[in-house]
Amino acid sequence: MNVQKLVLSEYRNFEKASFSFNPDSIYILFGKNAQGKTNLIEAIYFLSHLRSWRTNKTPSLMRHGQESFTLECVVENSGRLESLKTIFxxxxxxxFRNGKPVSAFSNFVGILNAVIFCPDDLRLFSDPPKERRKMIDIELVxxxxxxxTVLSQFNKLLKERSTILKTYQVDQVLLKTITDQMIDAQVILIQQRVAFVKLLNEKMNEIFHNFSEGxxxxxxxxxxxxxxxxxxxxxxxxxxxxSYDKDLKMKTTAIGIxxxxxxxxxxxxxxxxxxSQGQKRSIMLALKIALCQVIKDKTGHHPVLLLDDVFSELDESRRAGLVAAFPDEIQIFxxxxxTVDPSWFNRPVHFYTVDHGVMKEGLYDV
Incomplete structure (x- = not known):
């Protein structure tokens, strides 16, 4: 999978910008902070997930003073081209997909499959469990x-069960029916989560040896x-x-996925x-690259890999281990x-400098 073309209109600090990219290549976006380099890969991520990893407030993605933004891309997948467009x-x-309106998010999300690493990902280790569950769910979706489908059903049933438990006189028959349906859904979800984590663990350990020297x-x-x-x-x-009596007393569902x-x-x-912080960063990078390999195994196609500020806090050996772990046929931003040394890489690398929302090929003094 590759992004062939990306167009941004009134997005962050980009008024209007259009970029073309080569397949299976590495793109280094160089520049000082707050110039727009992260905004560019955020646009790719948004077209994949219909959300930003940096904020939950989509209106904040509009360029200052504007009332809307537009993102467009052309994605190549095994020779097939798909055009995606979102207007907020x-x-x-x-x-819009191939020029036609799309009503369901599920028919849009994942057409462009992008995996992101950013420094804030290190919070995953210490965040509440719901953030780690969210990570699993985002990828399995x-x-x-x-x-x-089943996750959506389970979440709906969980809310219904909570509503029933909060009523003054609980409908026992309805409670049992909802509980049985929740159990059926969880059997499927647990099986898929277990298989996913098992495969991810195998891939992750292989990759992590690049950082830890085994x-x-x-x-x-x-x-x-x-x-x-x-x-x-x-x-x-x-x-x-x-847990029945406890659930009735606490008016909530105490167990479940x-x-x-x-x-x-x-x-x-x-x-x-x-x-250490360096070890945590290496573990997270191994997780992200392993995720790319799992996606390749499941779909037959590599996702697009987005790496934000990836080289900071990595010593030379860990940087070398990271580059060595990159799959050969994957587009990376x-x-x-x-400064990045081109000799680190064994395949095409394109250098761009981003300065105040303008991207120019090559390294410049900014």
Whole structure:
């Protein structure tokens, strides 16, 4: 998968800009802070996920003084071209695929599959569990239509069950019906999460050896309310029966996949307790590159890899390990305020300088 063309209108500090890119190439976007280099890869990410990783306030993405923004791209996938366009205006997103309106987000998200690394990702280790669950869900939604459908059903059922528990006189029959439906949904979701984390863990460990020289072992553990290797459905049935009185008293659903977590271990110890900042950055980078490989295995196509300020806080050996871990056939965009040596790479690298929302080919004094 490659972005062939990207057009931005009234987005961040770009008034109107159009860029063309080559397949399977590395693009280094160089410049001082607040010049727009991160805005450019954010636009690619937005066309993939219909949101920014930097803010939940979509109106803030409009150029100052404007009332709308437009993002467009042409994506190449195995020789097939798809055009995507989104317009944000008056608080709404309007979507177009190959020139035709798209009503459902699910028919747009993931057509351009982009994976992002940014420094704030390091918070994932210490953030509440819901952020780690969100990471799993975001990726599985792009990879599995069935996961998307069942997750939506589960979230709806969870809200319904909470509403029932809060009523003065609980409808026992309705509560059981909703609970049974939730159990059925969770069996599917747990199975897909377990398979995803297992594959991600295998890929991640292979890649992490590039950073650790094989001296450290990285382990991902999916923490759920049941033993995923046994009869998941029966365990959930038993768990909800056991939690019944507590749920009625607390008026909430105490167990379920909405409480799950993803734990990171380095040499058998929690990353949050033992890892340095450099190790955490290396682990996160290994996670992102492993994610690219999982996507390739599942879809047959590499995603576009976006790396924001990736080289800071990495020593020379870890920088070399990062570059060595890049898959050969993947389009990569890297933002940096530091000089990058072209000899680090063994394939085409294009250097651009971003200065006040203007991107010029080559390295310039800015």
């Amino acid at each position: 205006s008056q608080g709404k997103k309007y979507l 792009k990879l599995s239509r069935s996961y998307t 001296n450290e072992t990285l382990t991902l553990r999916y923490k759920t309310c049941v033993d995923a290797s046994a009869d998941v459905r029966q365990q959930l049935v038993d768990a909800y029966a056991k 909405h409480k799950d977590d993803l734990e990171f271990y380095l040499d058998g110890k929690l990353v949050t307790q033992t890892a 890297i933002t940096t305020a530091e």
